[in-house]
Each structure stands twice: as structure tokens, then as C-alpha cells.
């Protein structure tokens with residue numbers, strides 16, 4: 001069963017769902033067919049390869065229960081800005097260093113530029129005299145997709 005790409009109402013790609021899920025979205029009229037296979041139908045619907053949501057869903061990070069921690073997710077959450085100096089960030093920093101028991105968790109990790117990351121090393125922000133410009137938070141993906 002091939003996966004179907006789901007587009008937001010503004011045609012921005014969101015994610016992939018199973019064909020069965022896509023058909024359910026069409027049936028519930030939350031999505032319309034955007035692109036379909038030629039000469040292939042499921043009931044009244046052409047077999048979709050891309051569906052588009054009827055109404056726009058806002059996807060943004062918020063506090064609360066949320067997705068599993070990841071390095072990429074920390075960078076997205078923090079807008080790829082260093083939590084210490086505000087410059088472009090490509091690394092993540094453990095607020096409480098891993099060498100001292102700091103875990104890979106949303107509340108213990110922030111985006112950081114390489115320079116600040118090197119400068120902070122195995123110290124806490126207080127020890128390094130590098131105050132956090134933003135408080136880390138646990139994000140939640142608010143998009144409720146059908």
C-alpha cells in the first residue's frame with residue numbers, strides 16, 4: 001500500500017499517510033484529491049497520490065506533552081538560534097552536561113552555536129557565566145491531522 005502525501009490547504013507538504021487513511025480523509029471531507037493515479041479508482045475516488053487538506057492547520061510548537069526528543073527537534077524548537085548568544089546554531093548543548101548526568105531531554109537541551117558550545121564545555125550556565133536567553137521547554141506538535 002503506497003503512502004499518500006498530505007498537503008496543507010496552502011499546498012505546503014505536511015506528512016505521509018497510508019492510502020487507507022487518505023481515503024478516510026476524503027470520505028470525511030477533510031481533504032480533497034490533489035494528484036491521483038491515472039486510470040485507477042477506489043469507489044467514487046481516483047486513487048490519490050497527493051491529498052490536500054480543506055482547511056489550513058497551524059503547525060507550531062507549544063508547551064505541554066509532545067513528541068519524542070531529538071537533536072533536530074531541539075534546533076527546530078529554538079529556531080536554530082543559539083540559546084546563549086542568539087547567533088545561528090547548528091549544535092545542541094546540554095544545560096546540565098551529559099558528563100554530569102544531564103540527559104537527552106527537551107528541558108535539558110538547547111540549540112547552541114559551535115563557539116558557545118565550546119566555551120561552555122562541561123559546565124552549567126551559571127558556572128560558565130553564560131545565562132540562557134530562552135528557557136528550554138517541551139514542545140507539542142499541535143497539528144491535529146484528521
Ligand SMILES: [Zn+2]
Pocket residue numbers: 082083084085086087112113114115116117
Ligand atoms: Zn552562541
